[in-house]
Amino acid sequence: MKSRQVTDKRIVRVDLGERSYDILIGSGLLQSAGGETLARLDCRKAAIITDTNVAPLYLDTLTESLQTDGIETFSLTLAAGEKTKSFENLQTAVDFILDARIERSDAVIALGGGVIGDLAGFAASVVRRGVHFVQVPTSLLAQVDSSVGGKTGINTRQGKNLVGAFHQPHLVLADTDTLDTLSPREFAAGYAEVVKYGLIDQPDFFHWLEKNRKSIFSGGTDRAEAIARSCEAKAAVVAADEHENGARALLNLGHTFGHALERATGYDSARLVHGEGVAIGMVLAHEFSARMNLASPDDAHRVAAHLRDAGLPTTLGDIDGSLPSPDILMDAIGQDKKVKGGKLTFILTHGIGKSFIADDVPSSEVLAFLTEKHSQ
Ligand SMILES: NC(=O)c1ccc[n+]([C@@H]2O[C@H](COP(=O)([O-])OP(=O)(O)OC[C@H]3O[C@@H](n4cnc5c(N)ncnc54)[C@H](O)[C@@H]3O)[C@@H](O)[C@H]2O)c1
Ligand SMILES: O=C(O)C(=O)C[C@@H](O)[C@H](O)[C@H](O)COP(=O)(O)O
Numbered sequence: 375m376k377s378r379q380v381t382d383k384r385i386v387r388v389d390l391g392e393r394s395y396d397i398l399i400g401s402g403l404l405q406s407a408g409g410e411t412l413a414r415l416d417c418r419k420a421a422i423i424t425d426t427n428v429a430p431l432y433l434d435t436l437t438e439s440l441q442t443d444g445i446e447t448f449s450l451t452l453a454a455g456e457k458t459k460s461f462e463n464l465q466t467a468v469d470f471i472l473d474a475r476i477e478r479s480d481a482v483i484a485l486g487g488g489v490i491g492d493l494a495g496f497a498a499s500v501v502r503r504g505v506h507f508v509q510v511p512t513s514l515l516a517q518v519d520s521s522v523g524g525k526t527g528i529n530t531r532q533g534k535n536l537v538g539a540f541h542q543p544h545l546v547l548a549d550t551d552t553l554d555t556l557s558p559r560e561f562a563a564g565y566a567e568v569v570k571y572g573l574i575d576q577p578d579f580f581h582w583l584e585k586n587r588k589s590i591f592s593g594g595t596d597r598a599e600a601i602a603r604s605c606e607a608k609a610a611v612v613a614a615d616e617h618e619n620g621a622r623a624l625l626n627l628g629h630t631f632g633h634a635l636e637r638a639t640g641y642d643s644a645r646l647v648h649g650e651g652v653a654i655g656m657v658l659a660h661e662f663s664a665r666m667n668l669a670s671p672d673d674a675h676r677v678a679a680h681l682r683d684a685g686l687p688t689t690l691g692d693i694d695g696s697l698p699s700p701d702i703l704m705d706a707i708g709q710d711k712k713v714k715g716g717k718l719t720f721i722l723t724h725g726i727g728k729s730f731i732a733d734d735v736p737s738s739e740v741l742a743f744l745t746e747k748h749s750q
């Protein structure tokens with residue numbers, strides 16, 4: 375059986391010269407993965423990396439589609455969760471790809487959420503100094519953000535994503551059917567990154583999300599529309615500044631605080647997942663902007679209300695277990711990749727959809743702000 379035609383998919387192009395690629399978004403794409411891959415890559419073998427939650431749900435379908443189109447497959451299933459983005463698992467993934475004798479022209483395929491995408495992409499970037507890479511994102515977060523743009527990497531005890539590489543995929547296949555099995559908590563976490571695009575520079579998109587949040591959560595055309603608009607926003611930023619020399623840093627809205635919270639909670643997905651850290655971080659970024667007289671506190675309240683209605687945490691107190699101390703958070707913030715000449719860079723805002731890159735933010739102000747938040 376040849377792969378079936380998919381007629382209702384949307385295609386977003388990431389324009390990067392000879393490294394340009396398509397993001398396909400739609401229903402039934404897993405079943406046509408073989409054909410879509412072969413249409414773009416002349417590969418004979420594929421090394422699929424996935425996790426323990428996703429494998430039982432989608433590995434057979436993907437494997438069958440690839441094999442039907444004559445691609446030999448190998449698979450590696452890693453433990454689900456943020457702790458998987460480690461040196462140990464990088465070693466495991468590299469060994470697996472080399473043992474499968476994957477050549478540069480073959481493909482490493484990430485089947486899963488952002489954890490698997492970041493780890494598999496990093497392994498693909500270092501094996502033979504770069505083998506072809508295909509993203510098959512199955513979480514909302516991965517479909518709207520992490521599968522696009524080529525950031526790959528792992529976490530270390532010093533901080534999030536501190537070891538990694540830029541390695542663009544050759545294709546992103548976002549099968550929206552897979553979102554039906556995602557837990558409500560993980561769906562909400564992915565939604566935080568959708569809201570981020572509105573808060574960066576698209577106030578109209580934020581208003582649209584305020585109006586349509588419920589229908590996005592229940593599926594259907596508004597969900598597909600939210601995914602496509604998110605991918606368009608990310609593709610445009612990446613095309614303009616692939617290696618984050620400037621405007622791409624805006625995609626880090628909420629992440630300086632969020633990443634610090636993830637490190638402080640030990641990358642423990644039971645306590646905090648990435649999208650939740652970003653949700654709290656975006657509220658903190660709006661509150662901090664208001665404290666610095668850059669924005670109205672009303673905007674911070676509005677952002678917090680929207681995220682809270684979506685089922686996301688919005689304050690430090692919403693995190694399970696003991697509250698991370700301001701000193702521990704400041705230590706993590708000091709390791710942020712945007713630090714330049716020892717000075718902190720934050721994405722701050724003049725209001726909803728008016729984010730900007732603020733260099734040289736005084737750490738004394740950040741500490742005072744976090745100390746105040748810690749005692750509330
Ligand atoms: N590279 C980038 O540009 C970028 C962007 C944003 C986030 N990230 C990274 O992505 C990671 C977060 O990604 P995530 O939120 O997808 O986390 P994740 O990969 O841990 O996936 C979330 C959970 O959902 C499960 N899951 C995934 N798809 C499923 C499905 N269809 N049905 C049932 N369960 C499913 C996973 O097993 C996991 O338990 C973080 O490490 C973050 O740093 C990277
Ligand atoms: O693609 C980007 O650029 C982003 O910043 C997207 C973020 O959502 C993502 O979490 C990214 O991994 C953070 O980047 P980092 O460089 O701060 O690790």
Ligand SMILES: [Zn+2]
Pocket residue numbers: 519567629648652
């Ligand atoms: Zn993120």
